[in-house]
Amino acid sequence: MKDWLAAALIVLVLAFVWKGVGRLGGKDDVLDPEVITNPVYLEMRVNVENADRTLEVVVLIQAANDAECQKYSPKALKMMGMEIEKANSPAVKLKSVACKAELSPSHARLFDNEPGLLTYVSAARGDRSGREIRWIMWGMSAEESEMVCGLVPQLQKNLRGKVTCIHALRS
DSSP: OHHHHHHHHHHHHHHHHSTTTTOOOOSSTTTSOSSOSSOEEEEEEEEEEOSSOEEEEEEEEEESSHHHHHHHHHHHHHHHHHHHHHHTOTTEEEEEEEEESSOOHHHHHHTTTOOOSSOEEEEOOOSTTOOOEEEEEESOOHHHHHHHHTTHHHHHTTOSSOEEEEOOOOO
């Protein structure tokens, strides 16, 4: 299990430190609006598999508009593919990269930093060129989720916006 979880955490960390992942915009008011009013979401899905279970990692990036999302989705696909290859783990597979004009209600709530059934990581925009990012992992135990939350201080060093762990609601 440790190797399996390590592979998943590698994917998460690589997504965090990937230069430019949260800085999609340009250098003017058109490319970097003060408020993003009609966002389109870049969604990257990665599976980490072992004999016992599959972990699905979803990274959601709030782009300013469809043109921005379409411009950066090939770059995201290429970068994630390269990082997964560097991780050299056959258990880690890029599932999809897509631009979405709308999110499911459960994913939309993530951008309000509302707790839900899963623990997830949230990164605020930070400045006009930054973008809101959310990392969600399905298939983890509560203990494993806490391990991911333990990475937040280290991950904060790579992003300008505040990075927080949003804990799942306890039943």
